[in-house]
Amino acid sequence: MPHSGRDPRRSTKSSLVAVSHAIEQAALATTEDGPLLVVALFQRRPYFERERLRYARIAGAAAVTVVGMVEQLPADLPPGVTGVPLAGTDDLAREWSVVALTPRFGAALVAYDRGEVEPASTLEAGRLFDAGWSFRRDEALHEALRLRDRLADRLPAAALAGWDAVLHRVRELPATPGESRAEAALRLMAARAERARRRPVPSGVEPSAEDRPALLDEPAMHRWTVADGVTASGTLAVAVIGVRVAEPAGAPERFGRRSVARETQAVIGALASVLRPVDRAVRLAEQDYLLVLPALTEEQAVAVAGRVHESLAGLARSYPFVAYAVHAAVAVTDRRPLPLAEVRHAVDWAAREGVPVATLARQSAAAGRG
Structure with a gap:
C-alpha cells in the first residue's frame, strides 16, 4: 500500500x-x-x-x-x-x-x-x-x-x-x-x-487440473472461464485460437480406426505442447479445437498459432502418410463472454479460403460501451 x-x-x-x-x-x-x-x-x-x-x-x-x-x-x-x-x-x-x-x-x-x-x-x-x-x-x-x-x-x-x-x-x-x-x-x-x-505437488503424484494445461469439454471450459458466474469485461485480455486439423479424405478406411485413434491422441499432444500451465484447450468436434490463452497480445497469440502449425507439421515424422491440413483463427479480447462463436465462424472461413491463420479485429469492452 x-x-x-x-x-x-x-x-x-x-x-x-x-x-x-x-x-x-x-x-x-x-x-x-x-x-x-x-x-x-x-x-x-x-x-x-x-x-x-x-x-x-x-x-x-x-x-x-x-x-x-x-x-x-x-x-x-x-x-x-x-x-x-x-x-x-x-x-x-x-x-x-x-x-x-x-x-x-x-x-x-x-x-x-x-x-x-x-x-x-x-x-x-x-x-x-x-x-x-x-x-x-x-x-x-x-x-x-x-x-x-x-x-x-x-x-x-x-x-x-x-x-x-x-x-x-x-x-x-x-x-x-x-x-x-x-x-x-x-x-x-x-x-x-x-x-x-x-504447495508443490510431490514427486510421483499426478498434478491437479490447475497445475497443468487441460483438454476440457465444453461445459468444463464454460465453468473455467466463469461465463455464467462473477466475471467482468474490461479487466483481462484473453486470446482465443480456433484450430481445425483436417486429415486426408478416406484416412480411417485406409489406415484403420485404431490408427486414427492414435493419430488423434498425437494431435491432442501436439496442441497441448504449445500451452502454458495457465492455458486451456477444448475439443469442439472431430477436427476442431479451441485454445484459450490469458494475458497475451495479438502478436503473441499469432505466434502461438504459428507454433501450432509447426507442432502439427512435426507429426509427419511419426505419420508420414497422413498430411494434415491445419487452419486457425485468432481473436484477442477483454470482453466477456468470450467470442467463441465468432472464432468458430472465422475457422470455417479460413478452411474454406485456404488461409493458414486468420485474425479477428481486437474486441474491446471500452469500444463495446460506445
Whole structure:
C-alpha cells in the first residue's frame, strides 16, 4: 500500500477475496466505536453486484459508504450507498480497494490489477494483483485520505462532509494499542493459507487440473472461464485460437480406426505442447479445437498459432502418410463472454479460403460501451 512502508506482494484474486471479506465483516461487527467510513473500488459492476447485499448491510451501519466502478453506475444502489463513476482510462479503474475506518479501528486492502494470471481453478480466481493490506487504523486513515483526494470532486456534498467528519474524529483519538499484535496473527494465518494453496505437488503424484494445461469439454471450459458466474469485461485480455486439423479424405478406411485413434491422441499432444500451465484447450468436434490463452497480445497469440502449425507439421515424422491440413483463427479480447462463436465462424472461413491463420479485429469492452 502507498503509505505502509511495505512493498506490495503479488497475490491472486482468490487469496485477496478472503482479505476483503474480512474487512467487510469487521465493518459489519456491532460496536460502539463509530462513526464508520467504508470505501470500496470494485473495478467493474459485476463484482459489486456479487457483494450488493453485504454493502446494503454496511450502509445501514456506516456514516458514509462509497463505492466506485467503471461503467454506468446501477440506478438502484442500496440506500445509503454513494456511487462514484470511474473512467476506464483512470488509474483507479485497475485498483481494487476496500477501506474501513472508525476512530478506534481501521483496515485496508489496496490491490492493483496486473492484467496477468496464474494457474487456478478458474480464470477469474487466478488473476494477479500487486497488493498490500493492513488491519492498522493509521494505515487505513492514510488510504482514506488518499482516496478522498482522488474522489472529492466526484462526491455529493453530503457524502464528502460525512467523510470529513469521520476523518476529523479519527484524528482526535490515538490508535488502539496492540494493533501490531493482532495484525501479526492475521498475517501468519494468511501466509499459511497461501503456502498451503501453493504447495508443490510431490514427486510421483499426478498434478491437479490447475497445475497443468487441460483438454476440457465444453461445459468444463464454460465453468473455467466463469461465463455464467462473477466475471467482468474490461479487466483481462484473453486470446482465443480456433484450430481445425483436417486429415486426408478416406484416412480411417485406409489406415484403420485404431490408427486414427492414435493419430488423434498425437494431435491432442501436439496442441497441448504449445500451452502454458495457465492455458486451456477444448475439443469442439472431430477436427476442431479451441485454445484459450490469458494475458497475451495479438502478436503473441499469432505466434502461438504459428507454433501450432509447426507442432502439427512435426507429426509427419511419426505419420508420414497422413498430411494434415491445419487452419486457425485468432481473436484477442477483454470482453466477456468470450467470442467463441465468432472464432468458430472465422475457422470455417479460413478452411474454406485456404488461409493458414486468420485474425479477428481486437474486441474491446471500452469500444463495446460506445
